[in-house]
Amino acid sequence: MKEFDYIIIGGGCAGLSLAYELEIHEKLKDKTLAIIEPREEYKRDKTWSFWKVTPHNFDDCVKKNWENFSVNILFFKNIKEINKQNSLVFNSVPNIKKNHLNLWQHFCGVEIKTDNDIFDEKIFNLMDFDCEQRESVHFFYTLPYTKNRALVETTWLSKMNDNSQKDYENQINNYIKNNLNIKNYEITYKEEGAIPLFYPLNKNEKNKINIGTAGGMTRLSTGYTFLNIQEHSKYIRENIDNITNAKKFEINRKYQFLDEIFLRVLEKNPEKMSDIFFRMFKTSPKTAIKFLSNKSNFLEDLSIIFKMPKLIFIRALFD
Numbered sequence: 001m002k003e004f005d006y007i008i009i010g011g012g013c014a015g016l017s018l019a020y021e022l023e024i025h026e027k028l029k030d031k032t033l034a035i036i037e038p039r040e041e042y043k044r045d046k047t048w049s050f051w052k053v054t055p056h057n058f059d060d061c062v063k064k065n066w067e068n069f070s071v072n073i074l075f076f077k078n079i080k081e082i083n084k085q086n087s088l089v090f091n092s093v094p095n096i097k098k099n100h101l102n103l104w105q106h107f108c109g110v111e112i113k114t115d116n117d118i119f120d121e122k123i124f125n126l127m128d129f130d131c132e133q134r135e136s137v138h139f140f141y142t143l144p145y146t147k148n149r150a151l152v153e154t155t156w157l158s159k160m161n162d163n164s165q166k167d168y169e170n171q172i173n174n175y176i177k178n179n180l181n182i183k184n185y186e187i188t189y190k191e192e193g194a195i196p197l198f199y200p201l202n203k204n205e206k207n208k209i210n211i212g213t214a215g216g217m218t219r220l221s222t223g224y225t226f227l228n229i230q231e232h233s234k235y236i237r238e239n240i241d242n243i244t245n246a247k248k249f250e251i252n253r254k255y256q257f258l259d260e261i262f263l264r265v266l267e268k269n270p271e272k273m274s275d276i277f278f279r280m281f282k283t284s285p286k287t288a289i290k291f292l293s294n295k296s297n298f299l300e301d302l303s304i305i306f307k308m309p310k311l312i313f314i315r316a317l318f319d
């Protein structure tokens with residue numbers, strides 16, 4: 001059976017970001033890497049957006065292609081095909097037990113092409129709460145790529161098993177027709193997914209490091225994971241020779257704590273969330289973006305906290 005120095009389980013965002021980071025920094029020069037990925041082929045299935053707070057390897061990704069980093073990397077469909085006994089394993093498959101109490105961010109987005117120039121490509125609509133809430137938190141966002149192309153996404157923060165919210169097609173059609181006032185459009189791409197707003201049960205073991213969602217890289221208040229994955233990849237690459245003894249990389253505890261309180265408020269007061277997000281950005285959009293991207297300082301944190309409705313947050317603190 002084949003043996004490898006490194007094994008990455010899951011060739012998704014975290015797995016491939018790590019492989020790429022290792023490759024471009026020549027950490028695979030005299031090492032071998034296997035990626036375990038059951039997918040038969042890669043199709044576009046996600047649109048990653050993030051706040052541009054730090055440079056990363058994929059700033060110019062539209063110009064990159066996979067062949068660039070295939071030298072010492074082999075793909076396998078099943079971990080049983082290789083011997084992992086002497087390898088350092090990076091796992092990106094989350095261990096999630098179905099629990100009806102868990103909150104998820106679930107969503108569906110379509111890229112549309114309109115007949116006329118409708119969008120202002122310089123501005124995107126981050127959160128539009130002018131839609132049915134159904135006792136959860138529901139908003140749309142619209143990312144215009146050009147004057148006649150945009151991604152329109154319906155997003156819910158709720159308990160996953162609530163299928164009553166998954167009439168996505170209707171929601172999107174209604175929103176495009178009634179809120180965006182677009183009568184003629186063509187759907188050119190569709191994505192659907194769910195991000196756990198809780199930490200999966202994966203634990204780091206000897207010679208096994210969890211990455212991506214499995215490694216706790218998701219900000220629970222927003223579902224944002226992409227930039228944290230890039231930072232984690234960089235951390236692993238910098239410490240690759242001693243990574244099993246290096247300090248565990250995690251989202252700053254401050255944000256973990258604040259996100260937990262935030263989600264408690266959200267569960268108890270879904271109807272208040274549009275106001276809460278509005279207040280957060282009212283502080284100063286730059287501060288809010290830094291806060292949501294784990295880059296805020298103490299004073300910036302305080303300025304956001306002071307904008308929040310005090311009573312419900314204090315109650316959530318003691319829940």
Ligand SMILES: Cc1cc2nc3c(=O)[nH]c(=O)nc-3n(C[C@H](O)[C@H](O)[C@H](O)COP(=O)(O)OP(=O)(O)OC[C@H]3O[C@@H](n4cnc5c(N)ncnc54)[C@H](O)[C@@H]3O)c2cc1C
Pocket residue numbers: 009010011012013014015036037038039045046047048049050092093191192193194195211212213214223224225226227229
């Ligand atoms: C549709 C969608 C849009 C998103 N958009 C954003 C965004 O705009 N910004 C942002 O910051 N975050 C976003 N996220 C959240 C997060 O960035 C993504 O979920 C990201 O893909 C997480 O990376 P990952 O490697 O942890 O998981 P994935 O990318 O899901 O990779 C896991 C891989 O493991 C493979 N796999 C599954 N089971 C096995 C197995 N048993 N053995 C081996 N491999 C297996 C899967 O096929 C998959 O390729 C989005 C998520 C989704 C679902």
